[in-house]
Amino acid sequence: MAKHESGRLMLESEIPxxxxxVIEAGCDICAIGHDSxxxxxxxxxxxxxxxxxxxxxxxxxxxxxxxxxxxxLRSIGRYLDPGSPAKHWTENGNIH
Known part of the structure; x- marks a missing residue:
């Protein structure tokens, strides 16, 4: 992905x-742990x-x-925790 050059900052309200x-683009976005x-x-x-x-x-x-x-992402169940036996975020049992 190219780096955004306009200087625009995303608003927190735009996260959803x-x-x-990203999902509509065909990518399976998910959190990894609590910090990535x-x-x-x-x-x-x-x-x-x-x-x-x-x-x-x-x-x-x-x-x-x-x-x-x-x-x-964690709040909607799209996450994996390091060391979890789950291989995909849909296996974590917390999908909303």
Whole structure:
């Protein structure tokens, strides 16, 4: 994904829309633990590269919202904890 160059900062209130946009682009976004997240696997991200660039342009810089994005993903059940026996976030039993 290209780095957003307009200087726009994503708003915390936009996190749900951002997550929805990433999912609609075909990426399986999920939190990893309590302090990181992934947009999806490499194949998903590669296939959705153009759309992810558009999402990046639309929402702007979100790096400073890392923990808030992780908290939102965890709140909707899209997370994996390190050391968990689950191999996919849908196996964690906390889907909302």
């Amino acid at each position: 829309a951002f997550v929805d946009a 997240y992934v947009l999806g696997d490499l194949e998903e991200m590669d296939a959705a590269a153009d759309e992810l660039d558009r999402i990046d342009d639309n929402f702007g810089d979100r790096d400073f919202l890392l923990l808030e994005i992780v908290a939102y």
